Amino acid sequence: MGLFDGYNIASSGMGAQRTRINIVSANIANAKTTHTEAGGPYKKQNVVFEELLVNNTKNLNNNLQETNNKNTSAELRGVGVKSIVENDADPIMKYEPSHPDANEEGYVAYPNINPVVEMVDLIEAMRSYEANVATFNTHKNIDSKTLEILKA
Known part of the structure; x- marks a missing residue:
């Protein structure tokens, strides 16, 4: 284990959770x-996360055969943002017939977003971020x- 590997892993987790916090806030x-x-x-x-090699820019899926080989040493991994996907919910x-975005029948399409679920997701992301900060400080x-x- 290298001197800075722990810092790199905690930092990657903080970056990923920061992205998650931003996306949930936008929702x-x-x-x-x-x-x-x-x-x-x-x-x-x-947000879709992926496992990354800390000292390598290739993601884990590209190195699956290498990782399954018992002769290779296990490298430290971090977390990254694989993609940001849109929900397909209707x-x-x-x-609301008086609304400017109402269709011909008077119905308005609102996003299928539950603020309570989003707040729970936001709290979870904040706690994960805080755990990574605590790891970094430790x-x-x-x-x-x-x-x-x-x-001495």
């Missing part, structure tokens, strides 16, 4: 958006104590 902010530039209501977005139709404290011992 909450657009929960009532009935018209986007692409047309139609806002579509909920989700919009919620509400009868690693830093271990390194500081090691340097103090070596000085």
Whole structure:
């Protein structure tokens, strides 16, 4: 294990969770958006994570055979954002004939976003981010104590 591997893993987790927090925040902010530039209501977005080699830019799926080979040493891994996908859920139709985005029958298509579920997802992402910060700080404290011992 290298000196900075723990920092790299915690940092990759913080970056991935920061992206997740931003996407969930956008979902909450657009929960009532009935018209986007692409047309139609806002579509909920989700973050898909992937496992990454910390010291390599290739992702795990490209190195699956190498990882399954028992002669190769297991490398430390981090987490990254594989993609941001739109949810395919049908919009919620509400009868509001006076709304500017109402269709011919008077129904308005609202995003299928539950703010309570999004808030729970946001709290989970924040807790994961905080866990990565705690890991980073613990690693830093271990390194500081090691340097103090070596000085003595």
